[in-house]
Amino acid sequence: VSERLILYQHVDRENTGWTAEDSFTFTASSPPAALGPAEFRITISYEINEPGWQSRLLANTGAAVKEGDKVLIDQSKLDASNLLLKLPESQRSSYEIWFQVTSLPHHGTIMVGDRNITKRKPNFSQYIINKFGITYLHDDSESLADNFTFAVWPNQKSKPATKPEADFLEEMFNITVSPVNDQAPELKTKELRLKVLQGNRLVLGPENLKVEDLDSPPEEIRYMIIRNPNNGFLSMAHHPDTPVHHFTQADVDNSQVWFIQDGSPSSGVFYFSVTDGQHRPLYKLFHLDVIPISITLVNLTDLLLPQGQTTVRITNAHLSAMTNGRSPQITYKVTWPLQHGCLLIENQVVISFGQEDLDSGRLSYHMTNLTASDDQLQFSLFTSESNLTGQTLSIRVQPLLRIMSNLTIANRVAHTLRRKDLDATELANRTNSDPKFEVTEPPVHGRLVRRVSRGPMMEDATLFTQRDIDQGLLMLDPHANLTGTNVLNDSFTFLLRADHVQPAIGYLPFTIVPPNPLLLQTFTPDVSLLVTVDNLMTSDLSQEKSLVSSRPTTQTETLGKQTQTRWQEADPWGRHSGREPTMDGKPSSTRVIWPSDAMKASPGAPTQPRETSYSLVVIVPVAAVVCLLIVTAVAFCVWLLGQKVEKAKPLIKPQTNLEPTPPCPRPERGITVPTVTVTPLLKGSSSPPVSLFRAPQCEQMASPVTEPVEKCGPWETWVNLDPDMVKLCRQTNPMLKHKQYWV
Template sequence: MSGGFNFQVTDGLNFAPRQIFSITARTLVISLEKNNGIGVFPGMRRAISPEVLKSVTNDQSDMNNRTITFQVSSPPKHGQIIKLGLENTTTEVTSFTQSMVDEGMIWYEHKDTEALVWSTQDSFSFTISSPPAILENQKFFITISYEIEDPNRPTRLIANTGAFVLEGGKLHIDKSKLDASNLLIRLPESQRAAYEVWFQVTTLPKHGVIIVGDRNITKEKPNFSQYIVNKFGITYAHNGAESPTDNFTFATWLNLKSKSALKPDNDVVEEMFNITVIPVNDQPPELKTKQPMLKLLQGKMVAFGPENLNVEDLDNPPEDIVYTVISAPNNGFLAKLGNLKESIQFFTQADINKGDLWFVQDGSPRSGVFYFSVTDGKHKPLYKLFNLDVIPVSITLVNKTNLVLVQGQTFTTITTSNLAATTDGTSTVISFEIVQPPRFGSILSNDTPIASFDQKEIESGRVTYHMTNFNSSQDSLELVVFTSESNLTGQILNITVKPLVNVTVGLKIPTGLKYTLKIGDLNATELANLTSSDPEYYVVDAPACGKLVRRKMSGKDLYEDIDKFTHGDIEARQILLDVDANVTDQEMINDSFAFMLKADNVPPALGYFTYSVVPYDATLLDSSTTVESFTITTTSLLYTTLSHEKRTTSSWLTRNITEAPIRRFANRNRWGNPKEYESTLSLDVVATGPAVKETTIKQPTVGPKAEPSQSNPLSIIIPLVILGVLLLTIIFIVWFLIRKRKAKKAPPHVRSHSYSMVPQVPSPYTERSTTIPTVTVTPLTPPLKPKEYCSASPLFPPRHDHLLTNSAPSFGSDQKIWLQMDPEMIQHCRKTNPTLRNNQYWV
């Protein structure tokens, strides 16, 4: 089990110390992995497969080269072990190998059919060896029984062979074809003489009758005995139907001879007796295809199928139905699959069913026919015409989209997304020929003007369009697409110039506003820098719900209608979109205007400015306004209400109204503190003179497009309500100041206040000034100087007892007031006080 050898390594001059190479052998172990036994039907044979008998060794590394041998030490008593050879020859063996078992060569065959019982047991003993390993005293068991279901034998009876009958003839069924006497083996031999085997036909045959003696088997009298079959036999008579098969089912059981035949509930064997009908050629072939025809593409080869040509004959198989070509097709020929270059004249229905018959088209676009006859060899031939419908080769454009040239570019590449075609023909080269060249440019390949090109040149990116004339925003060329088999004419490839401008997306404008277009909305800065010019917009399609206007610097009218403006006008915020549409709540109208954008040394380009018109809502506006002065008067407030409807006003009043976002307040506390306020007037987004107004529109969620309406009654009612509230506020302020003036004689005192509602400005004083200011609300006609002081007229009542300003002579110090400030003063005051925010400030 172990060994080795000594060795020494040398280079011819020097020697290494001697070494020992050890070798250890493992014990070879053989084991029986599977020994399950088999079941065999009496008189049958059954394979001994590796699923029931398998032996292995622990030598996994050399399993393929190791032979495992089974040596039979005690053979079976009721049968023999055989080896299946070529052409199903058998040889009895006493030894075999595992590889023979794996290949299905070893079988057990039952031989002892004379001394049969219903079920018995057999076995053989064996030893297993694979030198030097051996495994002794093993036994393999075989069960022999009529209860065994053998896939090679559909019956459990001694005989149930079925039979053949000629169409319309009779069949004699005797003991050799139907024998259930093996059921007696279930009984002890002493009891067998008292019983006999009976049959009952449970399902009658469909195309014939069973005759026993001088009567027919019926549902009322379905029984007969094995004795009748053994002595006289029974007869099956076929009724001449064109059915290839027939059958009947029966039940068989053991019945006491002293009792009448009655089928019991158990111990019954039920099987089927199959009958094969040999047809008689008494029917001519029948053409089942109503319109024999074949559709194929020009130049193709197509196989015939039963759906193209089908003849049926119940008396003959498809191999016996023969076709003869009387007149050959004029646009090709018929051929067999094995040799598609040779024309044939004869074929069978079996050739069609198997797909072996082909038609080879000659490539011409014309259709054709061939004339044929078909027969079964006995009846008169059937003559018919077969149509060959040829579909011409076609070319299909899978892609044909506009070629886009961006302003500032002089050329662009034609890609497969712009132009691509496919064909169902055999030609692989698809070519494009220019019939009408472009008017304002040319087509080049590798910088060389061309009149034609192919699909592969497009795929490689070598075909380009170069614009040489910058007078048009679009161009086109006409093409013919063709192959060696077909062509497609009248194909137009359009070329359009895309404006080099950034247009805002998803803009929503409330109706009734003049919206100032800004660079963020329509930006041609890149085009202006590229061309060193001021790009011009020419309106080619005005908006449906409004118009484009320009802000005038002087004159009676503040705005003028326009159909042209420049990039500089957008930068100067001089262009406005006057939106006027009738939209209700939760509705929206999509609108747009089209423009032609032009600049120096580039082609013009057509563009679109799209937006949505939504219902007016004052809360959507968030305005930051820069103006020269700020004045609130009751007259201007009243005029605001009227001007919203009439849209006519003087420049002075319009500036005072539109430049000041009027707000109302609600939920005031007793000190007049505003908790919530909202815009109540419809403000046009405009600017006059040096005044500029930037409007941010909060976009609400609105519904689908609605039709425009003319007016909104709330635009009159809400300003009037606000006017009344403002008048009451002014009266309250005057009353409050008079009360303070009367309380001036009272001794000064200090009260603590909570400034929870608004931000607080840190103050170095711990007490309030005893000086009570006098407040007079008057219009400020001349603009205030930002450098003189930071003050404005109060819009809301004082939050506390006094008004605070840094240097206003009319106000005291160390007081606070909620006020609306002039925007220019805001910019000045913001530098000195970083807490200022929006249009309302704590100063």
């Protein structure tokens, strides 16, 4: 009993129902002791699930079939007639067993005679199985197993076979497929190639060599080396120094095959065959590419030496290299001496250094020649396995300068450079000098000009100072062809010099854009306006003496409120509209208006032809309207002056010669127009109580005996004055009365 040798076998199946009981009586003795008779009960039922047997049918053994073949399923393999035992014995003859396939096989087909079992016709009976059987046909795939699921129930013979909602049994019929070696091995790797570093070893894995055979396991797929590699050999992982000539796909899949490169720089191949032992071998050529050991510069950035300093560190941010060899030690060697400096490590001059010196920041460059603006470090790199020659690190002096990053100027509109555009003030403070800019590359699409002695004359600026920039003497005059584009980039390059420091190369980039078509002067219509060429006053500080008209005339103007739309602080005529510093640094209430003729460059300077950026269709009507307004305004003012002459009494006799007074400081181009209120001292005067006019800035010369006299510069006197107007102007001032004061 302990050795499981005693079995109970059920017999007489036909006379046993769905469930039955059985028993036997036994005694046990072990002299002198004994056990009386005992009964051992046995339950017989199709409901019991035995280990390894899950079916409740009389037979559901499954079937076995070869790959691509068919098998007959008869009563010995599938029998559900025991379901009739659930019915009373009197009703069993009027019922029969029916099957319905609920899940078709995945790799084959079930056939009943010549008809296939489908989802639309899935039924067959136990009678068909007993008499004819059903057939399973395999689809010749490489699958090793298949199955189908069915439902079975007793169905009354007089009624159609329909699966009931309940009282049915569902089981699975398993089919085992025996593989057939009918296919040759197939190479799955698209490119038989292995890249290996020179002198290194590398695993030959399934990503490099893969052959599949669904009929054979990897252990049965065998490789044979027909011709060995010419730049190394193949070996197994457990014997890396012993060449091998045979291995399997399982060895490749388990990373057991290695290629040992012999150190030669040339690439090679090996010729092999592969077979499963049943089919003809497959012959292929495998390529072995050798990657030579090399040194690569991953960072070669210019070294910037701040202007005014002589030493700067060289780190891996400027110079860094890496190698694919086994030796990580990289050495740099200077191949040509530095022209204007030397390399230092801990204050010692060196001509070779390592990558670790760059990584730790121990290496530095020291400039010894303060007249140079750049230098070059020519070097080579090498390891114990490779070298890299002919490399150069550029060393440049970085100018101590602030430059506007996004300078935008309008085309054909002169732009005055200011300190905010180009600022070397810090360099000037450090060196106690006026930094000089030497232009080495002028702008391509314009001119860099300088105002001569703050006059209207212009000359090409090839050398200028920071003081020139601060005084507003330097101007950019772009004249680019913007046809087909709206933006054009330009720049000029210069050499920045200062006392006791090395020069530095810099450049000022700027963007040229089209001028604003609305950049025109507009005036309010409620004020009369008189603007003529005679009103425009020119100033030339280089002249020692100015000539004035021998016949003083008087002319009055009523200037309207003026509004001007700006574009980068420049008016449409190319004149800077911002505030300019005066000679003494004080603001001036007089603004000198420069005529267009005075803005031309000197005869010796190269000139560029000016092209209008507006259409003639717009300019001609506007010019006509402006001329008409000017003529009308002049005629109206002349008529008013004629009416005032009759009522006004002359105050003084006109003088024929005027002695020009010394020039006052340079007037500033102010934006606002100053107004002066003149109160007549004579009751009989018919002049208007208030007149608005553009007044020059003058020095008030006062003394206790004489009355104040205005001293004006020759360029700030009125020209072509009307004779009637001079009657209203005094050369000498009368005594002030009660509640009167000078303005």
